[in-house]
Amino acid sequence: MDEPTHSAGGDAGAAPPADARSRGRPRLREAAAIDAAIRAAALDMLLEHGEAATLNAVAQAAGLSRKSVYARFSNKADLFISVIRDDLLQDKQPVEYSTTGTAEDRLASYVEAAFLLVNAPKARAIQRLLAVNPNYIAALKVQMHKATRRHFFEPLIALLEEARRTGALAIVDVEATATVIITLIFAETVHRSHEDAFFPPRRTLTEQARFITELMLRGLRPRAE
Template sequence: MASGARGKGRPRLIEAAEIDRAIRDAALQLLLEQGEATTMHAVALAAGISRKSLYARYPNKTQLALAVIGELLQGAGALEYDRSGDAEDRLRHYIEAGLEAIAKPQSKALQRLLTLDPDYIAALRSDMLDATRRIFFEPLRMLLSDAQAGGELAIEEVDATARVIIRLIFATSFTDEHDGKSWMTSPEPENYAGFLARLVARGLLAR
């Protein structure tokens, strides 16, 4: 009887995991598309389950959104970029990849969603910091450390330099409150990436 009970229980565990995965996938898609307009009813429909089943797992939309966004942040990997060329080339490639990452529709939708409800930022602060460090900071710190070790750049504070560069990359996503336009005068990311790479690399050339 014991083995029979386990046999019956296993499919239920698998089914529960599949239902939760369907809920989170549906919620993520809807949250990125509709933002705060997303409803629990819409999530249930998209996941193919009843609202009762949804509420049994997530008591409200805030808890569901926190679970979904937290999972998204925790699963994000390090920024991939072209590592060929000299220090300035590598830095430009990194910046271009960073600009591309934050300009993706999914990234912009996530930024809008996080700014709509201060509770999201407060609850997800740790995940956000960890994700930023993993995605942007660690790859850049390695790039700068390698350039320093190879005698290409003279950097007194690698971590501080990396933080400044990342702030300048993220600054491109800031928009004017009145017209919604980016503060950047150039619409071409590669122009900004080239400018920023030259500014940093030539200011840190080994002497």
């Protein structure tokens, strides 16, 4: 019986050897794992070193070659913008605060919770990066606006609208009032970041939240006829 014959090109339907596959592009699962490692390392570098971080440092922290990182991100600005946009801003949930007690208690709880969030390490890292390189602001403007609206404005507006509806607070313009409150919160954060250098030590976050709340409420309490 004749032996089966094979064409010179081999079986067109056969899978390539394993070593041949390993020399080509990484599979989807491998590529996803590489991307996740790069993003996790970039976030760590961003929190620890800010603008001083380099793509080489990210590659080393991720346990990858520089080629793997540079194949995906040509510079650190592209990488950091991607991490901030997709990993930090997208997962922002509304400020969580106590909904018990009076309207004043709820507002004070909201202000304190907002203080804690904008002073958290991740938020601080973003603030430092934006301060150092204004190009980040331009690249992230839309996402930052949406995240701020969803994270800070919407829960505060709901709080203020309820207080106005029940007559607990005399609020004429809910949107404008929310804007002023959030502006004070962010301004206070900037103030505290320079406190050691330019200002004497002051109140704790809880104490300052109560102070700002009381300051605002003096103009919001209903007045006797």
